[in-house]
Amino acid sequence: MTTAPADPIVKPESAPPAEPAAPGPKRSSVARRLLPFGYLSPTIVLIVVLMIVPIVMVISYSFRDNVIVQENSVFAGLANYTDVLTDPDFLAAIKNTGIFITVSMVAHLLLGLGFAMMLNSPLLGGVAKSLFRVVYVLPWLFTIAVIAVIWRLLLDPSGVVNYVLNALGLIDQGVDWLGSPSTALWVVTFANIWSGYPFFMISLLAGLQGIPGELYEAASVDGASPWRKFLHVTLPQLRPVIISMAVLDLIWTSQQFALIWMMTGGGPLNSTEMLSTFTYKLAFSEYEFATASASAVVVLLLTMILAFFYVRQQRER
């Protein structure tokens, strides 16, 4: 059942305009219809100039050859897309990006939910909660450049991590965390997880605090265990937040560039090459702006699939 919203516009009780000239009402009606667009025009202009035009330009570049670097570029059809989609480095970048965003999202969710539940627990006192809230949110306060430098220093073969592991007897000699193709992807994923979980935590904490206590009381009356309460009260109540956050996180993480670039540059041996670093290298190292545009359009399409699910989920809500 839907309820029609009340008309927010208060109509004047007085009579219509005193002396309506012949074309007056028509002009007034057109002006009234155009007025909202007049108010919106600065925003519309900004969106067109800063978003629509660049996107259209990139899409048009992707169908041409030698764009930007030569004055007379030629139409190349789908050649750039063929080049990109058959490039083994691009396929490796898709695989790496898939692993990176999926593992990051799942870990963000688990860590964020775990810490949020801890901060929402009645077992913790006010001071302890405040303290943990500050500690847990700390990674979110650092810029990506600082995070990259911190983890590069910690994970250096002669850095703190290896020293601690060595002191605990877990390793015999320093592990080359970032320099080894077998560990580099997991290490940058870990750094991304570390820097991103607080946003999940804060959002889920807000969601937890919005769950009515009566639901838990009713579950207790029915004899539900803590696990069943979590399963049948907490999770269903958090479902909209979890889905929104998960989809947004996949989109945001797929665009992560700075952390990868500063920690490994896509190496060693392409083991951390992501779609973002691959596209950047094409544009700013190889000056292949047309192929880079094709790669960027592929990334845009993949991101739009995620965005589609996000919008649909929001509409369902």
Added chain:
Amino acid sequence: MAARSTRLRRWTAIATAVGLAAVMGACGGGSDDASSDGTVTLEFAQWWAPELPDGSFDKIINEFQTANPTIKVKLLSAPYASTKQQLVTGAASKTLPDVVGLDGAWVNDFAKQGAIADMSKLMTDAGYDASQLASQVQVDGKTYMVPVVNFVYPLFVNQDLLTKAGVDKVPSTRTEFLDAAKKISATGDNVKGWALPLDTAVPNGIQNDVMSWLWASGGSMLADGKPALQTPQVKSVVEYVKSLNDAGVIAPGSLTMKEQDKVEKFTTGQVGMVVDSLAHINLVKKNNPDLKFTVAPIPAEDGYTGKRGIPYASWGIGVANSSEHKAEAFKLVQYLMDAKANAELATLANGFPGNKTAKPDFTDSDPLFKQAFDIYSEGTPANEFVGLPKSEDLMRSFDEQLQLVLTGKGSVDDALAKSQENWSSVIE
């Protein structure tokens, strides 16, 4: 009430229109760089000012403005990486500032795009005597960049570690270097003989730390301007680097090591020897005043007696092709290349002047600069990546092949063959 609402709407509409006009103005506005009194304003984009002592570059530019009262210079200063990105974008859209700081690695691409002007013509038009220039970067026989200050990359050696390892002289040949590196690595405490930064984000380790060994022995990676990587000389360099790796004398983490990590490891005494920019002498001394180190020529092949190539990087200068004031822009270039101003700039930057007649003042500098200047004067500045197209990409593709060799996933011959193929597709 209705009148008030109408007034509100009218004012909102006016505000919107003004806002829109402002936005449109901001989007379409251009700057007029020539005023009615004939004064010309030049924009000069570079990364030099942030790397010089505060205000020192402004002082040099002010002196130029005093000498040329009809020319004003607006400095657009940003760090190297930002400047590069701005110039790449500006070159693509033909909106480069009038005068641009250039790295030799960018010149070929900018020249091919028609973004930077033919300076040979500007020199002829101005009647400039180019014989005083130490070098010029040319594409197809035309000069597009003039190196203003050169920074050489000698071998930095930690003398305390050398003594501790029982090595009595700074290595001068590859065999001596391997031997010294082994002995330093044997001193323990995770100390290694050499550092090799191979990070692919900024792959200049190939230029500074790998190809430098080739140039030091008079070798070349090009033949008649074409790639020549499958030669005995290049092969011997890659095999030598592999032998250093196999001997365990290279600091771990080299596949993602950056230049700053290399400097840091040398500064903290974790590494005994590195090939590094002379510009880092002050940084090393500031961060570790107790470190006892010296600079030396890069070791050459055993038995080599010719002139040693020493890698260098430059602060180059060029003029935008789209500039409406090329003659005035070249006046600024001329001023910076003048013996006096050039020597002053080189002294401030701890580099070597691009004008052959300029004499840098070492009186207040570290004695190591004088020592390095002697190495520079006795050897030959060598950097074959300067002027090549997509040079960063060339370094990166070689870097990836070298990484395969060092991780045992490829042979030296395969790596060179693959690199030759990659480079040949770029250098036509």
